[in-house]
Amino acid sequence: MTDAEALNRRLVDELAAAGALPQEWRAPFLAAPRHLFVPRVIWEDAGGGTLTPRRRDENPAAWLSAVYADEAIVTQVDDGATPDTGTGSRVTSSISKPSIVARMLGDLEVERGMRVLEIGTGTGWNAALLTHAVGEGNVTTVEVDGVLAERARTALAGAGVSPLVVTGDGAGGYPPGAPYDRVIATASVRVVPYPWVTQTRPGGLILSPWGTAYDNGALVRLTVDDRGAAYGPFLDNTIAFMWVRAQRVPRPAVPAHLAGVAESTTTLHPDAVAFDDYDARFAVGVRVPDVVTRFEDAGDGGDDFTFWAFSGASWARVDVIDGAVSHRVRQHGPRALWTEIEAAYRWWEEAGRPETGRFGLAVTADRQYVYLDSPGTPVGRPGSR
Known part of the structure; x- marks a missing residue:
């Protein structure tokens, strides 16, 4: 057993012991070790809003230790515009924390033979795990960044799995593969793209990080009905993902003058x-x-x-x-x-300080809204629907 294999097994055992890895996902995690998908250069917080590169070749042991920690790893900064010899300022792609990956895959409730659409390929690790779970030919994954998509194709081939990797805007889903039993996003949205609903079969599930400009950290699971709508609860409010690129939140500057306040x-x-x-x-x-x-x-x-x-x-x-x-x-x-x-x-x-789990999201052809306890009690900005 190699050092990487031993570290992967230890991580899987630790996740399972902590109750963070559903039993049905143990075999896929062992079959798709994380190090096969982490690029040779990763990025670390250097303080002051900057990110600096760590290269595998400079310290293989430290790189491997980082890979098998239960932490997210930054794999791209500044949409790839900053070379790996520079200093980054914005995280634009990462490989998620293993316990969060396991949690979301468990929430997706997949079964062998289901057709799955993933939005946000990233490194390809999540797509590999899904492929081991539902079978070859059943996973389609869409990545907007062409460089990341090609890197993921290479990593997936090296890991011996072959989901369909599509380069494109995941907001449109991937109609040629529809209908899907499950749709999972690995980037946060403020508005769930309606094509995800139309491309999911009735009774199918959509799982996505969701947020507002004010708060990015929720996870919603929607069930699609036979009338072209989807409804479902928020499962968590502590999972913060990067935004899909078309829905990024602006970063306003502090005003230079405070006159007229x-x-x-x-x-x-x-x-x-x-x-x-x-x-x-x-x-x-x-x-x-x-x-x-x-x-x-x-x-x-x-x-x-x-x-x-x-x-x-x-x-x-x-x-x-x-x-x-x-x-x-x-x-x-x-x-x-x-x-x-x-x-x-x-x-x-x-309202009684309701927990996030009492809220849900409704997505129809002409509107989306958050509700409290049932779709018949919408909430939102006062005066809006």
Whole structure:
């Protein structure tokens, strides 16, 4: 047994012992070892918003140790524009944390012989696992990045499996292979592409990371009905994936000038709406789905910080002094964003602080909406449907 095989077996055993690997996925994980799909250059957080390369040839043992840790690994930065001799600034592709991969595959509920469409090939590892589970000829995987798609084809061939790898925009699915029994996305969406629904047979499942500009971290599982619609619950709110490229969230810059602002104070700590409670953050995001947030340390080495919110021409900032009961609020633009965020949080409290699992998503030909407990109780931005 090679070092890589031993490490893979140890990882599988650890995942199984922790209850993170369903029994039916043990054999596929052993048959498709992760190191066969991780490129020779991976990227690590160097601090300050930068990423630096780690090369397999420079330290094979450290590279292999990273591969078989239960952690995500960055495999591309800046859409491939930054060479592996440079410094990256944005993560644009990765191989997911093994325990998350196992969790999602378990949630997909596949059986031998099912036809599966995967959106987001990435390294090809997930497609290999699916192929071992459902059989050769039953997996189609779509990757928008041509370089990544070709790299995945090579890795898959080297691993002895041959799912169909399609280079293209996964938002359109892949009609020639339809209908599918299962559709799984490995990148997050704010709007589920309707072709995924039309290409899934009635009774089939769609599993996808989902989020809002405010909160990226949910996982939704939809069941397609015989009327061309899909409904289903949110299963988790702690799984953050990169966005599909067509639905990326903007990264607004902090305004250089604070003139013309409306000033007030708040006793609601920003941590309560965006950090402390995953359920609160999810629910607030449902009510203000287009609002982007960021935290900015005061830079004095203490715990003071500024909370920012942005949407279009509007922004808000809340300055938090550690230990203070009341916090200064400044808002600018046609929308009072902090006021909206506070109202969304109060709505969640008044609704009984529902957990994310009580929410679901409806996808039809002409609308999508989040609901609470049943499709007949839609929720969203006040005044919207």
